[in-house]
Amino acid sequence: MAMGAPAASSGVVIATVVVVSSLLCGGARAQDMDNEWARPPYRGYFGPPGGSMMMLPQSDVDLLEFPLNLEYLETEFFCWAALGYGLDGIDANLTGGGPPSIGGQSASLSPFIRDIATQFCYQEVGHLRAIKQTVRGFPRPLIDISTANFGKIVETALNMTLDPPFNPYENSINFLIASYILPYVGLTGYVGANPKLITPQARKLLAGLLGVESAQDAVIRTLLYERGMSHLASYGVGVAELTAQISELRNELGRRGVKDEGLVVGPGQGAEGITQGNVIAGDRLSLAYDRTPEEILGIVYGTGNPSQHGGFFPQGADGRIARSLVA
Ligand SMILES: *[C@@H]1O[C@H](CO)[C@@H](O)[C@H](O)[C@H]1NC(C)=O
Ligand SMILES: *[C@@H]1O[C@H](CO)[C@@H](O)[C@H](O)[C@H]1NC(C)=O
Numbered sequence: 001m002a003m004g005a006p007a008a009s010s011g012v013v014i015a016t017v018v019v020v021s022s023l024l025c026g027g028a029r030a031q032d033m034d035n036e037w038a039r040p041p042y043r044g045y046f047g048p049p050g051g052s053m054m055m056l057p058q059s060d061v062d063l064l065e066f067p068l069n070l071e072y073l074e075t076e077f078f079c080w081a082a083l084g085y086g087l088d089g090i091d092a093n094l095t096g097g098g099p100p101s102i103g104g105q106s107a108s109l110s111p112f113i114r115d116i117a118t119q120f121c122y123q124e125v126g127h128l129r130a131i132k133q134t135v136r137g138f139p140r141p142l143i144d145i146s147t148a149n150f151g152k153i154v155e156t157a158l159n160m161t162l163d164p165p166f167n168p169y170e171n172s173i174n175f176l177i178a179s180y181i182l183p184y185v186g187l188t189g190y191v192g193a194n195p196k197l198i199t200p201q202a203r204k205l206l207a208g209l210l211g212v213e214s215a216q217d218a219v220i221r222t223l224l225y226e227r228g229m230s231h232l233a234s235y236g237v238g239v240a241e242l243t244a245q246i247s248e249l250r251n252e253l254g255r256r257g258v259k260d261e262g263l264v265v266g267p268g269q270g271a272e273g274i275t276q277g278n279v280i281a282g283d284r285l286s287l288a289y290d291r292t293p294e295e296i297l298g299i300v301y302g303t304g305n306p307s308q309h310g311g312f313f314p315q316g317a318d319g320r321i322a323r324s325l326v327a
Pocket of ligand 2: 159
């Protein structure tokens with residue numbers, strides 16, 4: 001038995017050498033394939049000067065540029081709420097010269113929630129950098145993060161007029177409700193884009209973005225779940241009920257069935273059909289739902305129609321995918 005250990009560990013060394021050398025060969029093959037993709041019909045993108053040269057097929061470029069719309073939106077909302085300014089006050093270069101957002105305000109938050117919102121803000125800025133270091137991207141589109149826009153979403157979800165109007169910047173709970181609206185949409189978009197990506201480079205970036213977006217969504221949902229039984233002051237609506245209604249609205253606007261669930265679900269709808277608490281949304285197998293760019297645009301435009309802009313993007317989203325859908 002004493003002889004077994006050294007023999008096994010030298011086996012590990014040999015195996016490691018084999019793995020490393022096959023990775024190196026794999027790297028060389030990947031380069032050759034990149035060269036293939038430089039030829040038509042692919043119009044690859046050469047990365048930024050000084051950065052590692054990156055060539056991606058046009059379809060990967062399009063799929064990585066599309067989420068910039070949502071990352072800009074999340075950046076503007078979280079940074080305004082946490083800090084009282086948006087991307088212009090953090091790194092104006094990242095705006096690409098796009099117009100300032102409409103209606104951002106510093107939110108009245110507890111120190112704990114402001115701390116989290118600040119972290120989300122800078123995480124989104126990092127995401128913008130990550131995407132723009134990989135694809136050229138586009139300037140920040142016009143984004144509406146006004147009280148009026150969030151108020152309209154909540155009123156539509158509840159099918160009632162709220163008095164006083166819903167204000168996402170008014171307090172921590174309203175801010176969390178408004179936040180419930182954002183990263184989840186990006187998350188489903190990343191899940192939907194993943195199988196369409198061709199290159200490992202694009203999939204690596206997307207997995208990194210997806211991991212953090214879904215973590216943000218989980219944090220928001222957990223904080224709301226803790227408050228699930230509390231009611232929104234002045235409306236008499238419970239937090240769990242409101243999340244269910246917002247998710248239902250998104251299902252309607254997405255027009256592709258149930259891909260969104262509130263914090264509490266009906267019997268048989270939670271994990272393994274057993275739980276009714278639903279702190280994280282998922283399908284029958286607790287896998288994240290996927291959405292296409294068309295579904296996402298219908299939701300963030302608030303129109304249910306990817307060619308009819310409005311809502312968070314009064315002049316429409318940017319990038320080849322969104323622009324190709326304009327009627
Ligand atoms: C913005 O870009 C300019 C020109 O490339 C550069 O000089 C400047 O340092 C950049 N600013 C920031 C905040 O990165
Ligand atoms: C919304 O409320 C109105 C008026 O109370 C009602 O007639 C209508 O059926 C409701 N719509 C939905 C989708 O519940």
